[in-house]
Amino acid sequence: MAGAYTLGTPLGLGSPWGASPMTALPPEQGRFDHADFAGREQQQTTITAAERQRLRKILADANWTFAKSVPEHPHAYAIRGRDLPEAAFEWAVSLILRVGYVERFWNQPWHYVRLDGYRFWPTKNQRPDWLMLNRAVDDRGDYPPTERS
Numbered sequence: 001m002a003g004a005y006t007l008g009t010p011l012g013l014g015s016p017w018g019a020s021p022m023t024a025l026p027p028e029q030g031r032f033d034h035a036d037f038a039g040r041e042q043q044q045t046t047i048t049a050a051e052r053q054r055l056r057k058i059l060a061d062a063n064w065t066f067a068k069s070v071p072e073h074p075h076a077y078a079i080r081g082r083d084l085p086e087a088a089f090e091w092a093v094s095l096i097l098r099v100g101y102v103e104r105f106w107n108q109p110w111h112y113v114r115l116d117g118y119r120f121w122p123t124k125n126q127r128p129d130w131l132m133l134n135r136a137v138d139d140r141g142d143y144p145p146t147e148r149s
Contacts, residue, residue, distance in 0.1 A: 046147035075136035
């Protein structure tokens with residue numbers, strides 16, 4: 001399957017459980033086909049050095065918990081208000097939705113950023129508002145890039 005890759009084991013790439021259900025969205029499907037973002041244009045494709053540093057600090061300060069419910073897709077989560085302060089959580093999710101890229105996982109589009117060897121994405125977990133941030137090992141390099149001066 002074009003665009004598919006294998007998710008990592010908890011500490012590296014090459015899953016013993018087989019190919020991942022994650023694929024990049026074909027360009028013809030557009031970047032924002034998730035219901036929450038229908039018709040929305042991508043605002044920005046780079047972030048400032050200050051935004052990257054702020055995001056890095058927020059994510060480093062979060063209390064991450066390994067998601068035991070889906071060990072075949074190793075990742076960790078941080079819950080809004082419990083593992084991340086509300087304001088920091090809101091800022092991080094806003095940035096991810098503004099500048100992130102979209103990939104499908106379990107036939108759902110998700111917004112991601114990559115930073116420091118991890119992929120991060122927000123989830124609602126069947127709630128109307130964003131509930132948590134997730135992270136998984138991803139060595140494809142940082143995205144979005146930092147804008148040039």
